Amino acid sequence: MTDEPMVYLLDDEPEMLKALTRLLRAEGFQVQGFSSARAFLGHAHQQGPACLVLDVAMPYIDGLAVQERLHQINAELPIVFLTGHGDIPMSVRAMKAGAENFLTKPVNAAELLPAIRGALQRAADRHSEREELAALRKRLACLTPREREVLGHVIAGKMNKQIAADLGTGEQNIKVHRGRLMRKLGLRSVAELVRLAQRLGVPPAK
């Protein structure tokens, strides 16, 4: 699978789906079209950045329900909604639930393309962040149990002496562990360590 950004299209009108697919392909997007929500939800999504262009007024499962399902399965796809008749309560609901944009049909390329680009940008940002965190987690996993223990105490703001007392060992010992874990994580300051722990959700020791 490539990391090329992918645009998923979901519209129950095959003709409309075809037209949108053509337009987006001509504009150089990687496009995959679905004419039913079930087909889309059952499809294995690629790992790279992607967004969804979604027609709200679909039969059986409407656009908003699709948005909800995607939340449930934790698939963080930015969504561009298309609607036949822009009705305000619906658009408010969609935007609150994190929609990227809400456009009224018939939609101009001049509106649609920037919206899709924006959505893909967001997807790309999220993707790279996700990859960075994955690398950090991998490094965190390299720490020995003792080093993890020391890390918890460090980010709780304790001095080496205190940590030594808490863990029932010598201050010199703590210094060595601390130096090793900083090297393993590739960090230089305690501040950097605290931010990393926050991003990865490591709790400080009590």
Place this chain on the structure above:
Amino acid sequence: MSWITILYLMMAALSATIAGIYLAAWLMQRGAWAYLMFVLLALSIAGLAGMELWMLRAQTPAEYATALRWFQVPVWFGFVAIVGLVTLRLRPRFLWLGWLAVGLRTVAVAATFLSGPNLNFTELTEIEHVMLLGAPVALAGEGVPNPWMLTGQAALLSMMLFILDGGVSAWRRGEGVRSLALAISIFVGVAVGTAQAVLVFWNFAHWPILVTPLFVFVAAAMGSELSIGLLRAARAERDAQAKDAALSVSEQRLSLAAEAADAGFWGLDAQSGAVWATAKTRELFALPAEGALSLGDFLERVHRHDQARVKQLIAAALRSNERYRTEFRVVDPGGRVRWLAGLGRSVGPTEAGPRTLMGVSVDMTARKAMLDALRRQRARLERVFREETLSELSVALAHELNQPLAMILTNAEAAQALLAQTPPNLTEVKEILADIASADRRAADVIRHLRSLLERGEPDREDLLLDDAIDRVIQLLGNDIDDQCVTLDLSLAADLPSVQADRILIEQVLLNLLNNACAAVAGNPAGDRRVSVATRAQADGVLVEVTDNGCGVSDPERIFETFYSTTPGGLGMGLAIVRSIVNSHGGRVWAESPASGGATLHLYLPLTAPHHDR
């Protein structure tokens, strides 16, 4: 008292009584101169009886002579009476005979008083007495006959001829046996009297003079004839009273019915043009409660737009025996308009003889107003319903058209992008164009379908007077026109024929045209907003023109297109609907907008629309 006395007194009394009865009859029936003549006859008989009794009972020749002299007076009266009665009853051809008889008799009476003691004797020396009915009665004995007596007898003779002439004339006229019998009876009576006079007074016989019974006989003959007439008159009177009573009952019934129906009755005498009318009719037409009326007075009250029609109807009704029924407006002096329903038929001979047109008029204003209100309410409901439907349809339309439109737009933009590539992907552009075309066709189908939904059915046709429709629409618009300071000028043709049309739809059309005209002049200064409505009869239809001095229209044909609107916020449906309604009536609607400004919308409706095939 002797029998003779009793008999004569009875005859006198009876005659007087009969005279009284006939005098009363004559007083009640002044035209019946025969009654008066009979009174004269009866009175003369009473006089005769008195004089004759005097003669019969005379003791000396001088007394007899005096009685005989006065005897001529009642004879003269009786004579005149008999001539009069014969003249009246038998109508003889030779009236001069009657005049001759009366003239001679008058001479005789004159001679009686001028020539001697009496007409009959120049000198009476002796009277005799004979026994009659057990009593002695006097009769002339020795005397010298008076030659003047001949005049009296000549009078008798001419009267007999007169009576004969009367009898013959009556017989010739075919009046039957009764007249002839009457003539013979009178003739016999007079003839016997004459014979008696000749025999006694020329000394051929010695009899007492007994003229009275003969007169009584004549009177009886005459009286029986007259009393038949009197009885008939009484019966006729009774019948007339009964008829009057019946008539008054039927009149009362009629007036009760009229009151219940709140109807006015009237009758027109075709010859004189005079009209009698009940109080209610006068009230309905706002005419004075008293005084003579003519057809003109009534027509003057009829609304000027209905006058020609009503006149025609009356003329037609007078020519035939057909019943007519119509509705028309009357305007009272205060300008208040009321609707009357009229029903009438002429009675009398069908030929050009005198005819009477009888009719009933009923006030329809309230009923008409109620019907109008109902119709208007229905029209309003229908309009609301149509608007509601229209808004629903437009939502559906927007949705239905949105899909193909969105598709066309997206495809077109995709094609643009494809053509911008190097090299351009023409194969896909071709496919895209095919898809665009099919989407376009789909959109057209949607619109066609929608139009078929909006089509209305056959109009509900009735006889429609466009004047009325215009009146009602102006009433509906009244406040709007005033509020907008629009000056409305009407010039409606007086005798516009009615058209076969759906009243509600045509009113909708007129409402639309007037509304548009008012909207068109809204931009003018307040004093210069003019709209005029004119109607004109054409050979086979009616033309209505609504003209305004507004801004005019740039394209007089486009304004009839659906969704073409010149007013902000307008749907652009009004004139499209107008044209579809007018077309369904077989009519035409078109606009003209001269370069000088303003616009005229022409609406033409045929008198009888052919049923429209869709």
